[in-house]
Amino acid sequence: MNYLIIDGAQGEGGGQVLRTALTLSMLTKQAIEVVNIRAKRKKPGLLRQHLTCVLAAQQICDAETAGVELGSNHIRFAPKQIKAGDYHFAIGTAGSTTLVCQTVLLALATAKQPSTITFEGGTHNGMSPSLCFFEHCYLPALAKMGVYCELTVAKYGFYPAGGGKWQLTIYPCETLKPFTHFAQPTKDAKKAIKVLVNKLPGHVAKREISTVKQYLDWAGAETTITRVESIGAGNSLQLQITSDTHNSIFEVIGQHGIAAQKVALKAVKQVTQFTQSAAAVEEYLADQLLLPLALAGKGEFKTSEPSLHSLTNAEVIKTLFHVEITFTQLDDNLWQVSLTDT
Incomplete structure (x- = not known):
């Protein structure tokens, strides 16, 4: 079999090389050999999340594989036909479930029937797109191109405890539609401040919101505080700006020992840099x-x-x-x- 060699050490040398290669391998039916996986990370090779990505891709297309085990820095992946179905992928740690989902989502969208996937693991860890970003920013952008999904959350999974559980239904899309008009948000664009909290005092969310309003001209922004179900304590602050074409979300995940005001100021800085450009x-x-x-x-x-x-x-x-x-x-x-x- 003719394997295309993909060097996992190229560029940033992280897990995205592997995930993108897996997605395109499934869609093009091109067998790949990924070497030097995550070579530029402190712990190179397949960690639990990356292993789950490979196993998920293998399952939906009956791929022939080699080297797929924890710590491996070299795999082979030869895809077959993509199959719609009901799938369940559990990472077993607080690793990012959204990154696992992104590995298989576009491939499953090409199937003839809808697919439903249940994910278990991390949803908010500060190092990857959160489930909130995924639901309110990425999925609406995909819908503009003709890929429609429905997402339901059973439990959130904040780092380091993880334990999140959510489900995504992916509907068939024959052809993705090109999209070239992403509009810059206007000054009077709709704005929202959203805070998720679990097992934290109520004043945390209130201080985050008041700090945002103090430093941004967002007095009229919609504000919501949602206490969510999660096995571990957690906090997510999201500042959302809605343009005519898409949502922009600026999110900071709270961490133990980091004051609510500092969490808010990080988000304020992101918004300020964006709106000034x-x-x-x-x-x-x-x-x-x-x-x-x-x-x-x-x-x-x-x-x-x-x-x-x-x-x-x-x-x-x-x-x-x-x-x-x-x-x-x-x-x-x-x-x-x-x-x-x-």
């Missing part, structure tokens, strides 16, 4: 848009300086898929990202 898409959504827009064959948006994560993701996509991705600097911290079919 001419960007339409914030950094984290920009990272996530590359793959679906590449599959759609065309896409375009303005964002801040691309992260190494985005640049690495673009190189992996171009290795496995017929698309050109360009990053053009327009101003000090404004870039145009363009994707075109080749």
Whole structure:
């Protein structure tokens, strides 16, 4: 069998190389051999979350694999036909369930029937897209391109306890639609302050909200405090701006020993940097848009300086898929990202 070699040490050298390679391998039916997996991380090789990504991908397409075990830095993955179905993927730690989901979501969207997946593990860990970002920012962006999903949450899983449980139904999408108009939010765009808390005093959320309103001109913002079910204590502060085309979410996960005011000020800084630029898409959504827009064959948006994560993701996509991705600097911290079919 002809395996395409993917070097996991390229660019940022993290888990995104593996996840993107798995998704495109399933969609193109190209067998891959991923070497030097997560070579630039303190603990290289497959950790529990990355192992779950490979096993999930293997299950939905009956892939032939080799080297798939904890700590492995080298795997082979030869996909077969993608199968719709009911799946259950449990990480067993506070590792990110959203990253596991992103590995298989676009592949399952090409199946002829809906699929339902139950995930167990972490939902909010501060190192990856949270479930709130996934639900209120990423999934609505996918819907603009024709990929429709329904998400329900049974329990949240804050780091380090994990223990989250949620379910996603993915509906068939014959062809992703190109999307080129991501509008920059206007000054009077709808704004919201949302706080999730569990096993923490009520004043934590109130102090976060008051700090945000103190430093941003958000007196009229919708505010909600939600006490959620989770096995461990947790706190998530989300500042949301809604433009004509999409949602931008700026989220900070509270940590033990970090004051509520500091959590809020981190989120305020993210919003301020975004609103002072001419960007339409914030950094984290920009990272996530590359793959679906590449599959759609065309896409375009303005964002801040691309992260190494985005640049690495673009190189992996171009290795496995017929698309050109360009990053053009327009101003000090404004870039145009363009994707075109080749």
